[in-house]
Amino acid sequence: MATLRDRIGYDAGTTDLEGAIETAGIHGIRYLNFNADIGPNHLDLWDDKRIENIKAQAVSKKIELCLHTASSVNVAEFSPLVSSAVDEYLKANIDLSARLDGYGVVVHAGYHFNTEVIARRDAAVERLKRSVEYAEQKNQILLLENLNFEPNDAEVHYMAHTIEETSFYLNAIESPNLVWSFTVNHANLVPEGIEGFFSHFGVDRIWEVRLADNLGDKEIHMNPGEGNIDFESVFRMIESAGYSKFYSMNFGSVPDRIAARDIFATYEV
Numbered sequence: 001m002a003t004l005r006d007r008i009g010y011d012a013g014t015t016d017l018e019g020a021i022e023t024a025g026i027h028g029i030r031y032l033n034f035n036a037d038i039g040p041n042h043l044d045l046w047d048d049k050r051i052e053n054i055k056a057q058a059v060s061k062k063i064e065l066c067l068h069t070a071s072s073v074n075v076a077e078f079s080p081l082v083s084s085a086v087d088e089y090l091k092a093n094i095d096l097s098a099r100l101d102g103y104g105v106v107v108h109a110g111y112h113f114n115t116e117v118i119a120r121r122d123a124a125v126e127r128l129k130r131s132v133e134y135a136e137q138k139n140q141i142l143l144l145e146n147l148n149f150e151p152n153d154a155e156v157h158y159m160a161h162t163i164e165e166t167s168f169y170l171n172a173i174e175s176p177n178l179v180w181s182f183t184v185n186h187a188n189l190v191p192e193g194i195e196g197f198f199s200h201f202g203v204d205r206i207w208e209v210r211l212a213d214n215l216g217d218k219e220i221h222m223n224p225g226e227g228n229i230d231f232e233s234v235f236r237m238i239e240s241a242g243y244s245k246f247y248s249m250n251f252g253s254v255p256d257r258i259a260a261r262d263i264f265a266t267y268e269v
Helices: 018-027 050-063 081-100 117-137 163-172 193-201 231-240 256-269
Strands: 007-009 031-034 063-066 104-107 141-144 178-183 207-213 247-251
Touching: 007 117, 007 256, 018 031, 018 050, 031 247, 063 081, 063 247, 081 104, 081 117, 104 117, 117 163, 117 178, 141 163, 141 207, 163 178, 163 193, 178 193, 178 247, 207 231, 231 256, 247 256
Parallel strands: 007 031, 007 247, 031 063, 063 104, 104 141, 141 178, 178 207, 207 247
Antiparallel strands: none
16 A cells, blocks of 8 residues: 555656656655646647657656646636637547556646636536536546635636536536545635634545645745645544545745655644
């Protein structure tokens, strides 16, 4: 059985995946998120040779891959032409994850501009339904991330940032291929808090727990200890409930993450 330390990985973002796997392997990291929107991981830059090389590299380092789509792509889009492009964007990410033998893709519920909220919500649900059906065909899991609160006077607001909103999407799509990416630092920004989210949803549908610190007032990815999140309590709450999948650190530099993992690993129950 994998130890807690083995299950704590990180989000490599847009760093070239070959380099990210090599670095992760040096530090004994077994789980990597990555993004394919820009830079060396751009969706257009994946020929068969590169795919096979990365698959072999990941296997040799015992690293599992999960693709993380950009929250800036509006899954709640309903405008002509642009709407179809969002569908194709999600399909392309699912295809890439499948080609790399990754197990899943982190997705989002989109955002609104304080108008047409219901129409955008409904567009997002229908798009996610289509994407889940496609993921089922490709043997991929979609991980819906609870996103962050924006100030009330902000023009843009992410959907699925509260328990009520996140529940709406997870309940609307009954498929084992749609699961939850529990982002604790986002949960820390709303009144329900981290414990409230976890108490409501429980452990069964979580496939990834995303980690960063903040002060509970705005979206900023601080190193653990720089904000007000009690990570020991978070880990003990989740682990004692029987959670056995992955954690993904999303803060600071690689050395910051490795140092944090050493501390997190001591919270094993």
